[in-house]
Amino acid sequence: xxxxxxxxxxxxxxxxxxxxxxxxxxxxxxxxxxxxxxxxxxxxxxxxxxxxxxxxxxxxxxxxxxxxxxxxxxxxxxxxxxxxxxxxxxxxxxxxxxxxxxxxxxxxxxxxxxxxxxxxxxxxxxxxxxxxxxxxx
Numbered sequence: 493x494x495x496x497x498x499x500x501x502x503x504x505x506x507x508x509x510x511x512x513x514x515x516x517x518x519x520x521x522x523x524x525x526x527x528x529x530x531x532x533x534x535x536x537x538x539x540x541x542x543x544x545x546x547x548x549x550x551x552x553x554x555x556x557x558x559x560x561x562x563x564x565x566x567x568x569x570x571x572x573x574x575x576x577x578x579x580x581x582x583x584x585x586x587x588x589x590x591x592x593x594x595x596x597x598x599x600x601x602x603x604x605x606x607x608x609x610x611x612x613x614x615x616x617x618x619x620x621x622x623x624x625x626x627x628x629x
Contacts, residue, residue, distance in 0.1 A: 498599075500619065503609035506590065506599030509543055513598050515550040518588070521600055522554030524621035525586060527628040528614065530605065532583035533561040535576045537568035539589050543598050547588045551600070558627055574607030584610070 498507035498517070505521065507513035526534060536551050538544035548564065555562045560583075565576055570587040577585040585603035602610045602618060610618065621627065 502612055502615050503603075504599055504601045506597055508596055509598050513547075515546065518547045518600060519550045519554040520625065521618070521622055522551040522586065523558055523627035524618050525584065525602055526555050526558045526560045527621050527626070528617045529583040532581065532605070533563055535563045535565060535573055535580060535582050535585035535603075537565045537570070537573040537576070537585065537587050539598075540567045541595065541598075544588045547598060547600075551586055551588065570601050570603075574603055577603050577605065577607035 498505050498512035507517075534555055536548055536555070538548040544567070552562050552564055563576070563580055563582065565573065568576070568587075570589055573585045573587045576582070583605055585607065587601040587603065589599060589601055590597040602615070604610045604614060
């Protein structure tokens with residue numbers, strides 16, 4: 493697998509803002525996620541920082557570009573986003589969050605249809621779609 497300019501862990505990518513994460517990266521990850529998930533809407537939530545709002549707009553636009561319906565829930569912790577995925581019967585969710593890192597970081601946490609972090613296999617499929625830029629439209 494390719495080396496990326498950001499950190500990956502199962503179900504998430506994170507990077508220092510401006511050094512590995514930008515609107516292009518989150519747009520491509522949004523397309524990759526939408527391309528590998530099953531049918532149904534996707535929930536998008538974010539942290540309260542200005543970058544969270546900026547990246548959420550990029551993710552939502554990318555989802556719409558591949559024909560996905562998106563429920564934008566605004567500022568919400570990842571755990572709350574997981575509940576929304578289950579309650580709204582969605583295909584999955586993306587949380588824009590720095591995770592365990594400080595405010596100079598941002599990232600995307602990917603949730604499956606049960607509102608839990610995606611599996612290792614699903615994460616590999618997302619990364620492959622991201623790397624190859626093969627998105628379903």
